Amino acid sequence: MSQDDRCASLAARVAAVVREDVRGMVAYPVADSEGFVKLDLMENPFSLPEDLRTELARRMSALAVNRYPAPRPARLLSAIRRAMQVPDSAQLLLGNGSDELISIIAWACARPGARVLSVAPSFVMYEASARLAGMDFTAVPLRADFSLDLEALLAAIREHAPQVIYLAYPNNPTGTLYPRADLESVLQAAPGIVVVDEAYQPFALDSFMSAAGRIDNLVVMRTVSKSGMAGARLGYLAAKPEWIEQFDKVRPPFNVNVFTQCYAEFVLEHQDVLDRQAAVLRTGRTELAHALAALPGVSVFPSAGNFLLFRIESSDPNAAQRVFEGLKQQKVLIKNLSRAHPLLANCLRVTVSFPEENAAFLAALTASLPGGPRAALIES
Numbered sequence: 162m163s164q165d166d167r168c169a170s171l172a173a174r175v176a177a178v179v180r181e182d183v184r185g186m187v188a189y190p191v192a193d194s195e196g197f198v199k200l201d202l203m204e205n206p207f208s209l210p211e212d213l214r215t216e217l218a219r220r221m222s223a224l225a226v227n228r229y230p231a232p233r234p235a236r237l238l239s240a241i242r243r244a245m246q247v248p249d250s251a252q253l254l255l256g257n258g259s260d261e262l263i264s265i266i267a268w269a270c271a272r273p274g275a276r277v278l279s280v281a282p283s284f285v286m287y288e289a290s291a292r293l294a295g296m297d298f299t300a301v302p303l304r305a306d307f308s309l310d311l312e313a314l315l316a317a318i319r320e321h322a323p324q325v326i327y328l329a330y331p332n333n334p335t336g337t338l339y340p341r342a343d344l345e346s347v348l349q350a351a352p353g354i355v356v357v358d359e360a361y362q363p364f365a366l367d368s369f370m371s372a373a374g375r376i377d378n379l380v381v382m383r384t385v386s387k388s389g390m391a392g393a394r395l396g397y398l399a400a401k402p403e404w405i406e407q408f409d410k411v412r413p414p415f416n417v418n419v420f421t422q423c424y425a426e427f428v429l430e431h432q433d434v435l436d437r438q439a440a441v442l443r444t445g446r447t448e449l450a451h452a453l454a455a456l457p458g459v460s461v462f463p464s465a466g467n468f469l470l471f472r473i474e475s476s477d478p479n480a481a482q483r484v485f486e487g488l489k490q491q492k493v494l495i496k497n498l499s500r501a502h503p504l505l506a507n508c509l510r511v512t513v514s515f516p517e518e519n520a521a522f523l524a525a526l527t528a529s530l531p532g533g534p535r536a537a538l539i540e541s
């Protein structure tokens with residue numbers, strides 16, 4: 162058999178085994194960031210103070226790695242309850258990042274004909290997880306200014322009676338913090354659960370956590386990823402025990418490893434450090450938003466997250482792509498969202514970092530804007 166024949170026969174075998182929709186998918190894209198000022202994924206740029214790192218290393222070295230992790234680690238759960246003021250009436254479920262929790266919800270709710278409803282543009286994993294689990298997915302477009310079209314959303318709820326609704330509060334990638342009363346209307350109208358995804362809560366200063374366990378169909382989802390622990394992979398749900406009990410059945414056993422449990426428990430005992438870091442980033446967000454708004458041909462959208470969405474105002478549909486490339490040439494990595502959704506035409510998203518990195522970004526952006534010193538050097 163020739164090399165070509167072998168390849169063709171393996172391709173046929175893959176086609177016969179793997180689902181057609183999966184073969185048509187593209188893997189979640191993560192850009193190579195080696196050597197870049199990394200402002201693409203809304204990570205927290207700070208590390209822990211030296212004394213805490215030393216103590217943490219001591220604790221981690223004493224871990225019983227020969228044992229499976231506890232499925233319901235009592236000390237970590239109470240650290241989360243304390244640090245995040247989770248009401249006693251709510252139960253918690255831990256996930257390997259909130260990405261895993263989104264998949265768990267889909268697996269648990271994928272009854273025949275079941276549907277997930279969200280808005281667009283929003284976090285891509287709501288749709289991806291729903292479709293993989295065989296659920297239908299509907300997204301109600303946001304308005305052009307990325308505010309919530311409550312009437313359209315309520316109409317979609319009436320039409321589709323979705324099992325699951327996702328609202329990111331604040332939203333990614335737009336940064337919008339919808340009016341609280343709108344979410345309350347959605348909670349009242351929804352026949353199933355409403356997952357309020359509070360991934361960016363440290364920067365929003367508003368939350369539905371105090372209502373978790375009190376409102377029947379409310380599920381509050383959080384992650385530690387935006388608080389300096391993206392590499393640890395830990396998310397959690399807070400909801401009435403009746404929901405958590407069901408979701409827990411489809412959670413992969415031992416999904417949160419011992420290193421993550423130990424790391425997060427320790428860091429959450431020092432919530433004051435995380436709070437100070439978040440406060441610095443909120444101030445940085447305000448300063449960066451002002452600086453962006455002052456640039457010619459740039460409009461910036463209000464954000465309650467640790468990132469800013471901005472648009473390159475141009476009739477050229479590739480203007481943002483060119484600016485993005487210009488930043489990359491200067492070793493600054495942000496996120497190009499121009500093609501992610503029609504409402505995001507010529508939009509880019511930048512993570513707020515510490516002042517030096519924000520300044521590096523602004524300098525690279527200024528140089529790359531249409532008419533800027535580097536613009537002519539950037540290939541279309």
Ligand SMILES: Cc1ncc(COP(=O)(O)O)c(C=O)c1O
Pocket residue numbers: 202203257258259260261284329332333358360383384385386391395396
């Ligand atoms: C709105 C939203 N929810 C959830 C996530 C996933 O978080 P995690 O790192 O916990 O999987 C993200 C990641 O960017 C996000 O933007």
